[in-house]
Amino acid sequence: MSTRRATISDVAREAGVSPSTASVVFSGKAPVSESTRVRVTQAAEALGYTGPDPRAASLRSGRSGIVGVVFEEHLGAVFLDPVQTLMMDGLADGVAALGAGLLLLRDAPHADAHRAATLTTAPVDAAVLIGCSGNLRESLDVVKARGIPVVVIEGDAGAGVPRIGLDNREAQRQAASHLRSLGHRRVAIAALPVRSGWKGAWLDDATEIRIDVTRDRLVGARDVFSDAPVFAAAGSFIDEGLIAGRAIFSGAIPRPTAVIAQSDLLAAGVIRAAQEAGLRVPEDVSVTGFDGIVVDGLAPFELTTLVQPATEKGRAAGRAVTAMLEGDPAASVNFTCEFREGNTTAAAPDLLAARVD
Amino acid sequence: MSTRRATISDVAREAGVSPSTASVVFSGKAPVSESTRVRVTQAAEALGYTGPDPRAASLRSGRSGIVGVVFEEHLGAVFLDPVQTLMMDGLADGVAALGAGLLLLRDAPHADAHRAATLTTAPVDAAVLIGCSGNLRESLDVVKARGIPVVVIEGDAGAGVPRIGLDNREAQRQAASHLRSLGHRRVAIAALPVRSGWKGAWLDDATEIRIDVTRDRLVGARDVFSDAPVFAAAGSFIDEGLIAGRAIFSGAIPRPTAVIAQSDLLAAGVIRAAQEAGLRVPEDVSVTGFDGIVVDGLAPFELTTLVQPATEKGRAAGRAVTAMLEGDPAASVNFTCEFREGNTTAAAPDLLAARVD
DNA sequence: GTCCACATTCGAATCGATTCGACCCCGCGA
DNA sequence: TCGCGGGGTCGAATCGATTCGAATGTGGAC
Numbered sequence: 001m002s003t004r005r006a007t008i009s010d011v012a013r014e015a016g017v018s019p020s021t022a023s024v025v026f027s028g029k030a031p032v033s034e035s036t037r038v039r040v041t042q043a044a045e046a047l048g049y050t051g052p053d054p055r056a057a058s059l060r061s062g063r064s065g066i067v068g069v070v071f072e073e074h075l076g077a078v079f080l081d082p083v084q085t086l087m088m089d090g091l092a093d094g095v096a097a098l099g100a101g102l103l104l105l106r107d108a109p110h111a112d113a114h115r116a117a118t119l120t121t122a123p124v125d126a127a128v129l130i131g132c133s134g135n136l137r138e139s140l141d142v143v144k145a146r147g148i149p150v151v152v153i154e155g156d157a158g159a160g161v162p163r164i165g166l167d168n169r170e171a172q173r174q175a176a177s178h179l180r181s182l183g184h185r186r187v188a189i190a191a192l193p194v195r196s197g198w199k200g201a202w203l204d205d206a207t208e209i210r211i212d213v214t215r216d217r218l219v220g221a222r223d224v225f226s227d228a229p230v231f232a233a234a235g236s237f238i239d240e241g242l243i244a245g246r247a248i249f250s251g252a253i254p255r256p257t258a259v260i261a262q263s264d265l266l267a268a269g270v271i272r273a274a275q276e277a278g279l280r281v282p283e284d285v286s287v288t289g290f291d292g293i294v295v296d297g298l299a300p301f302e303l304t305t306l307v308q309p310a311t312e313k314g315r316a317a318g319r320a321v322t323a324m325l326e327g328d329p330a331a332s333v334n335f336t337c338e339f340r341e342g343n344t345t346a347a348a349p350d351l352l353a354a355r356v357d
Numbered sequence: 358m359s360t361r362r363a364t365i366s367d368v369a370r371e372a373g374v375s376p377s378t379a380s381v382v383f384s385g386k387a388p389v390s391e392s393t394r395v396r397v398t399q400a401a402e403a404l405g406y407t408g409p410d411p412r413a414a415s416l417r418s419g420r421s422g423i424v425g426v427v428f429e430e431h432l433g434a435v436f437l438d439p440v441q442t443l444m445m446d447g448l449a450d451g452v453a454a455l456g457a458g459l460l461l462l463r464d465a466p467h468a469d470a471h472r473a474a475t476l477t478t479a480p481v482d483a484a485v486l487i488g489c490s491g492n493l494r495e496s497l498d499v500v501k502a503r504g505i506p507v508v509v510i511e512g513d514a515g516a517g518v519p520r521i522g523l524d525n526r527e528a529q530r531q532a533a534s535h536l537r538s539l540g541h542r543r544v545a546i547a548a549l550p551v552r553s554g555w556k557g558a559w560l561d562d563a564t565e566i567r568i569d570v571t572r573d574r575l576v577g578a579r580d581v582f583s584d585a586p587v588f589a590a591a592g593s594f595i596d597e598g599l600i601a602g603r604a605i606f607s608g609a610i611p612r613p614t615a616v617i618a619q620s621d622l623l624a625a626g627v628i629r630a631a632q633e634a635g636l637r638v639p640e641d642v643s644v645t646g647f648d649g650i651v652v653d654g655l656a657p658f659e660l661t662t663l664v665q666p667a668t669e670k671g672r673a674a675g676r677a678v679t680a681m682l683e684g685d686p687a688a689s690v691n692f693t694c695e696f697r698e699g700n701t702t703a704a705a706p707d708l709l710a711a712r713v714d
Numbered sequence: 715g716t717c718c719a720c721a722t723t724c725g726a727a728t729c730g731a732t733t734c735g736a737c738c739c740c741g742c743g744a
Numbered sequence: 745t746c747g748c749g750g751g752g753t754c755g756a757a758t759c760g761a762t763t764c765g766a767a768t769g770t771g772g773a774c
Contacts, residue, residue: 005503007760018724023762031721050499054480055416056760060729064412065474066423066460079445085436092461101474103423104449104459117422117458123411123480142407146362364730375754380732388751413730417759 006047015043026052058123067100067321068124070139072107072131072196081236082265082293084130086310087153091128093311094318098325100125107136119143126321131155131213149324151317155212162324163332164317168213171306171337172220172260175288178304178339179258180224183348184286187225188256190244190266191218191232200243202252203230217262217290225260229253233266238295241269249277257285257348264289264305268298271344282346292340302342309335363404372400383409415480424457424678425481427496429464429488429553438593439622439650441487443667444510448485450668451675455682457482464493464553476500483678488512488570506681508674512569519681520689521674525570528663528694529577529617532645535661535696536615537581540705541643544582545613547601547623548575548589557600559609560587574619574647582617586610590623595652598626606634614642614705621646621662625655628701639703649697659699666692 012022017036024030025040043049058064069091071078078084092102103122119127119139126149129136140157143150150157153164179187194203195210209215214232221228231247233240244266248259259274261267267289271281279285281301289295292307313335320330369379374393381387382397400406415421426448428435435441449459460479476484476496483506486493497514500507507514510521536544551560552567566572571589578585588604590597601623605616616631618624624646628638636642638658646652649664670692677687 008762009760019760020725020762020764021723024723027762029762030723033722036723048502050502051477052762053416053760054478055412055419055421056729057478057762058480059410059412059416059731059760060762062412062729064480065478066480068458079436079442088436099474101425101479102461104461117456120408121411121422122458123415123421123423145405145407365732366730376730377732377734377755378753381753384732386732387753390752393752409732410730413759414732415759416730416761417732419759 006044006049008049008052010047011040011044011049014047015039023052064123064125065098065100066103066122066124067095067098067318068103068105068119068122068127070105070107070119070127070129070136072136077235078104083236083263083291083308083310086293087130087314087317090311090314090316091318092314094315095321096318098125098322124148126150126325128153128317128321129155129157131211149321149330151320151324151330153313153317162320162330163334164313164320165332165334166213166308166313167334167336168216169220169223171308171339172217172262172290173223174220174337174339175290175304175306176221176224176260178341179260179286179288179345182258182286182345184258185348186254186256187221187228187258187260188248188253189218189221189225189228189230190241190248190259190261190270191230192236192262192266193234194232198232198234200234200240200247201232202247203232207232214262221260228256228260236263236265238265238269238272241266242273243269245270245273246276249273249279255285258345259285259287261287261289264291264293264295264303267303267305267344268295271298271301282344284349286345286348288345290337292338301344303340304342304345305340306337307340308337363401363406365406365409368397368401368404368406371404372396380409421480421482422455422457423460423479423481424452424455424675425460425462425476425479425484427462427464427476427484427486427493429493434592435461440593440620440648440665440667443650444487444671444674447668447671447673448675449671451672452678453675455482455679464496481505483507483682485510485674485678486512486514488568506678506687508677508681508687510670510674519677519687520691521670521677522689522691523570523665523670524691524693525573526577526580528665528696529574529619529647530580531577531694531696532647532661532663533578533581533617535698536617536643536645536702539615539643539702541615542705543611543613544578544585544615544617545605545610546575546578546582546585546587547598547605547616547618547627548587549593549619549623550591551589555589555591557591557597557604558589559604560589564589571619578617585613585617593620593622595622595626595629598623599630600626602627602630603633606630606636612642615702616642616644618644618646621648621650621652621660624660624662624701625652628655628658639701641706643702643705645702647694649695658701660697661699661702662697663694664697665694 008022009019012019022040025032025037105117120142127143129152131154151162192214194214231244233244259270261270267287271287274281274285281287289303289305292305316333323330365379366376369376379397382389382394462474477499484500486509488511508519549571551571588601590601616627618627624644628644631638631642638644646660646662649662673690680687
């Protein structure tokens with residue numbers, strides 16, 4: 001009772017107009033005479049009315065101005081990966097036309113996890129899934145059933161859902177071919193995690209790879225080096241690359257003359273591990289990355305890598321969402337990586353490559 | 358008409374119960390007999406009802422499960438600053454108990470910018486402002502008027518708004534004192550931006566500093582070196598630090614024996630600039646940072662810096678918001694930086710310091 | 715003087731669910 | 745046998761705004 005907050009009806013009454021007119025004054029969706037506008041505005045001020053309640057507005061209008069972005073990782077991790085970062089940047093850009101905010105959501109992790117905000121309980125106008133894994137299927141169905149536009153980046157959400165993809169396999173194959181043409185025969189792979197919660201470890205063929213990106217890039221590398229040993233790291237970080245690199249150069253496997261890392265950060269770590277092991281890059285061992293981001297502190301190295309248009313991916317997703325919200329169909333887009341040769345790859349060392357292989 | 362989506366009333370009718378009962382089945386806010394639950398669930402399934410509409414639910418219940426996070430920078434920038442990143446990480450943690458999603462918002466930039474999602478138009482249960490500047494005042498009032506809990510990190514939102522702060526001034530003074538005790542007398546400062554949109558440039562005393570963090574740290578440094586020249590960078594990046602460093606070592610000012618950088622990234626850039634200028638760190642010039650983050654690629658340097666509990670700050674903000682939403686009062690918290698001596702500071706070079714000063 | 719067009723404004727329906735107090739029925743203790 | 749406590753349901757009010765077709769009024773054209 002004390003002070004129920006004023007509603008638009010109160011304002012309308014105070015201003016001596018109908019609620020509909022008052023509403024229009026605030027939304028600007030129809031012409032209003034100057035005098036009316038002033039009267040309503042003043043009434044609002046007098047009553048301490050601060051504008052329409054977003055909740056009510058979104059109920060009636062069916063629009064909340066929010067685009068949900070669903071990750072499968074711990075939310076904190078999102079902020080730590082430069083590629084994601086760039087993508088988010090592009091995404092923010094892409095939805096800017098909508099004037100929508102981005103709601104960060106995490107793929108329901110423990111299912112029963114208390115009561116996390118999920119795709120199904122959040123008032124989103126559209127959703128962007130990033131590398132969606134299986135867990136998400138369920139919420140995805142709900143969202144589709146609701147008629148909420150969905151776009152997937154780097155993942156597969158079934159028919160009818162536009163995908164923003166990358167030619168991971170082909171690109172990675174290209175890097176691998178490059179190594180092969182340099183004479184490398186003994187190659188190891190430093191891979192991204194194979195599923196969420198993964199702890200760095202060697203992969204055996206039985207290991208199921210649940211993350212599309214990891215799988216696709218791995219397949220691309222295996223297209224060229226079919227039996228390269230794979231150490232899958234716990235995440236795309238330099239430190240994890242270091243761990244992977246140490247494992248690779250530990251002697252547990254015959255020392256490779258080249259390492260294919262599935263991300264630039266991993267590559268940076270691998271390079272560091274190589275140096276620790278007393279190996280020169282690229283003379284003793286070549287290293288390739290993936291992503292084409294700027295890795296601080298890698299100088300004087302310039303990674304041989306695959307430059308992916310991360311920002312562009314995000315932007316495309318944003319545009320797709322925008323289009324769908326406006327009723328236009330949105331097509332899937334497939335981006336292409338550009339191979340960039342740096343100074344971390346060189347001809348395979350003769351002694352090792354020629355003799356031993 | 359085609360297929361109006363089923364509502365909870367439809368489900369209730371189909372199940373032969375009242376809407377209220379059906380609602381309760383979904384929300385679980387009251388006991389329901391097993392038989393009823395089953396009937397309702399089946400009815401829902403039959404009708405393709407996927408659960409309550411979040412919009413309607415939030416209107417009636419007054420809760421949306423969304424916490425707004427307001428930045429003053431371009432959203433993309435948020436994702437690029439490690440400190441922000443860590444803070445977001447902590448924040449995500451801190452609001453996890455609420456099960457709320459984080460809605461990224463940007464401080465209304467151009468006021469009339471088309472129609473961006475803003476604090477006033479988004480259905481948020483609470484808001485966290487990060488380093489809020491003046492522009493925000495307005496939306497802030499609206500939000501306060503609505504009774505939405507607000508917490509501010511590194512900023513001042515007036516009385517009644519809990520603040521998560523940092524002892525910027527004292528901490529920076531500590532670093533400055535350290536330099537002084539090492540014999541430094543001629544010191545330059547590489548500062549953070551003084552307002553949004555700032556382009557790197559020397560500061561004169563007339564320049565108004567709109568960003569609290571920048572001002573506080575500057576005052577702390579000036580407490581010790583009252584007339585140190587200040588170059589304020591365009592952002593907290595290594596590259597901007599490099600630019601600042603080049604300016605500082607350009608000869609435009611007498612060459613300093615020490616540089617106080619307001620962030621670790623700036624410090625890294627300054628170090629690089631020093632090396633470019635043929636100066637050795639720390640023999641010829643000492644450099645201090647601020648933040649205590651891990652700067653990739655800085656090796657073999659270890660910054661002398663002030664370690665701030667960035668993650669902890671975010672977490673505290675999250676907890677404060679949680680408390681307020683549950684009706685408890687939330688107190689302001691002030692965090693303290695820890696001084697950490699690395700190998701980028703050393704005694705002032707005799708020739709320069711003793712003779713010239 | 716009449717009629718039309720245009721610019722505004724009004725009314726009433728609607729968006730979809732939650733909430734709160736009333737109510738009913740059943741079992742148990744007195 | 746009567747009163748009482750509670751689990752389980754139901755009705756009706758409410759949340760606060762938007763929307764859309766209809767109504768009103770005014771000035772200009774004929």
